[in-house]
Amino acid sequence: MKYDLIIVGAGPSGIFTAFELNRKQPDKKILLIEQGKAIEKRNCPKDKTKKCVNCQPYCSITTGFSGAGAFSDGKLSLSPEVGGDLPELIGYDYVQELIDYTDKIYLQFGADTKVEGVESKEEIKEVRRKAIEAGLKLVDCPIRHLGTEKAQEIYQKIQNYLLDNGVEIKFGTQTTDIIVEDGFIKGVAVTDSLKKTSDEKFYADNVVISAGRKGADWLKSLCVEHDISHRAGTVDIGVRVEVRNEVMERVNNILYESKLIGYPAPFKDKVRTFCQNPGGFVSQENYDDNLAVVNGHSYKDKKSNNTNLAILSSHNFSHPFNQPIKYGAKVAELLNMLGGGRILVQRYGDILDGKRTWQNELSRSNVVPTLPDAVAGDITSAMPYRTMTNIINFIEALNTVVPGFAGTETLLYGPEVKFYSNKVEISQEFETSIKNLYCLGDSSGWTRGLMMASLMGVRMGQILGKGTHLNEG
Numbered sequence: 001m002k003y004d005l006i007i008v009g010a011g012p013s014g015i016f017t018a019f020e021l022n023r024k025q026p027d028k029k030i031l032l033i034e035q036g037k038a039i040e041k042r043n044c045p046k047d048k049t050k051k052c053v054n055c056q057p058y059c060s061i062t063t064g065f066s067g068a069g070a071f072s073d074g075k076l077s078l079s080p081e082v083g084g085d086l087p088e089l090i091g092y093d094y095v096q097e098l099i100d101y102t103d104k105i106y107l108q109f110g111a112d113t114k115v116e117g118v119e120s121k122e123e124i125k126e127v128r129r130k131a132i133e134a135g136l137k138l139v140d141c142p143i144r145h146l147g148t149e150k151a152q153e154i155y156q157k158i159q160n161y162l163l164d165n166g167v168e169i170k171f172g173t174q175t176t177d178i179i180v181e182d183g184f185i186k187g188v189a190v191t192d193s194l195k196k197t198s199d200e201k202f203y204a205d206n207v208v209i210s211a212g213r214k215g216a217d218w219l220k221s222l223c224v225e226h227d228i229s230h231r232a233g234t235v236d237i238g239v240r241v242e243v244r245n246e247v248m249e250r251v252n253n254i255l256y257e258s259k260l261i262g263y264p265a266p267f268k269d270k271v272r273t274f275c276q277n278p279g280g281f282v283s284q285e286n287y288d289d290n291l292a293v294v295n296g297h298s299y300k301d302k303k304s305n306n307t308n309l310a311i312l313s314s315h316n317f318s319h320p321f322n323q324p325i326k327y328g329a330k331v332a333e334l335l336n337m338l339g340g341g342r343i344l345v346q347r348y349g350d351i352l353d354g355k356r357t358w359q360n361e362l363s364r365s366n367v368v369p370t371l372p373d374a375v376a377g378d379i380t381s382a383m384p385y386r387t388m389t390n391i392i393n394f395i396e397a398l399n400t401v402v403p404g405f406a407g408t409e410t411l412l413y414g415p416e417v418k419f420y421s422n423k424v425e426i427s428q429e430f431e432t433s434i435k436n437l438y439c440l441g442d443s444s445g446w447t448r449g450l451m452m453a454s455l456m457g458v459r460m461g462q463i464l465g466k467g468t469h470l471n472e473g
């Protein structure tokens with residue numbers, strides 16, 4: 001069986017490639033290969049077990065139709081400044097056009113029409129003034145908040161649309177390799193995700209790899225094996241911070257998400273806030289090799305008493321080391337080891353006092369952890385000195401913008417690691433050094449958010465559909 005296009009990975013970048021190409025050229029034969037399940041079959045047993053049972057061979061939070069997006073908070077960042085490096089590749093204004101275009105598709109499928117973070121202009125000015133005083137930069141970014149439950153509904157509709165319009169989707173199928181002949185892509189080799197017994201090959205004129213953060217390591221090994229040009233990027237390591245809503249109330253109301261960037265002394269590394277969830281919940285996701293990493297999300301209606309956000313410190317390496325994914329994984333492994341395989345949580349005051357946190361101390365706090373199976377302990381015993389210093393100094397600066405943020409009861413969960421560091425060299429048409437092989441989304445190293453991954457997929461669909469103008473077709 002030969003296809004016009006095979007897409008590996010049904011995350012936002014993969015599904016929007018299929019969506020847009022199908023819209024432009026409905027006759028094209030498209031095969032979407034996904035190692036996880038259809039969206040309606042994805043579920044996390046934690047709802048019943050109350051603690052992560054480390055599902056094998058994959059975690060349903062990050063795997064299945066709509067990828068990490070389905071169970072994500074569904075915050076669409078509507079600014080080119082956020083979510084990846086595509087502006088460097090195809091231009092800032094063009095990315096903004098693609099954001100507006102892709103946003104309309106989300107609206108078509110039922111996204112909330114409200115946009116957060118644009119109304120309170122005077123109050124935003126005041127937050128910016130305090131940020132400047134603290135040596136931080138406030139990034140303007142309007143947000144469309146889908147909410148975890150609504151995001152699932154929207155992606156369900158997109159899945160139905162693709163199936164109704166002739167896109168073939170193979171669930172439970174893991175791509176193991178690509179088939180390359182004379183510098184051209186020819187197809188992919190796959191196996192059954194669960195049993196790993198079957199071996200099949202599918203052929204196509206074009207192959208798109210959109211395997212997400214989960215597939216970043218696998219893609220790196222493909223790059224090495226097939227000599228696909230790539231370079232080591234940065235790795236972001238940090239913690240998820242949780243405070244009472246009362247502490248963040250003002251900023252939550254004005255901005256919903258405060259995107260702040262700083263370069264704290266003495267290292268002057270880039271440190272930033274990421275993925276803020278007012279009234280949200282801290283969550284755990286599992287990567288291959290049983291790595292437990294922390295994340296956060298929020299529902300549209302169900303609210304907690306806390307707000308969580310990530311503080312991430314970027315690390316760049318130079319000769320002779322060029323394995324940032326491995327570095328991030330080692331740090332995460334060490335933190336997991338101290339937490340007995342679970343996420344560690346520590347109070348900020350204990351970090352400053354140089355002591356671990358005990359479980360009974362947590363229960364005395366105003367801030368009740370929204371990740372109940374996180375283990376109280378000592379993050380500082382595993383976090384590299386440089387990262388920990390960056391985090392502490394950034395929290396102190398943030399305290400000027402949000403008084404109370406550096407409170408003794410503030411919770412730090414670890415590890416939060418972003419594995420998007422291997423950057424595949426691609427053209428402006430997203431083509432790799434192998435002809436007709438394209439890399440998209442978080443696995444390509446060019447995106448790190450829903451909107452940027454989605455619009456990269458939309459643009460890919462347009463390129464493959466030979467559309468040269470955004471509104472064509």
Ligand SMILES: Cc1cc2nc3c(=O)[nH]c(=O)nc-3n(C[C@H](O)[C@H](O)[C@H](O)COP(=O)(O)OP(=O)(O)OC[C@H]3O[C@@H](n4cnc5c(N)ncnc54)[C@H](O)[C@@H]3O)c2cc1C
Pocket residue numbers: 008009010011012013014033034035036061062063064065066067068069070071072073074075076077083173174175176210211212213214215218275283285295296297440441442443447448449450451453
């Ligand atoms: C808990 C959580 C909350 C988040 N919240 C937000 C948010 O609010 N806003 C935001 O902008 N971003 C958020 N993100 C990040 C966002 O979800 C990702 O940036 C986005 O989903 C990336 O899209 P993608 O298409 O590149 O990859 P993914 O969404 O990761 O999808 C990749 C897919 O490829 C599949 N795959 C991987 N390898 C193979 C293989 N070998 N064979 C077959 N299939 C394979 C995977 O199973 C997966 O389904 C969140 C992420 C998480 C985990």
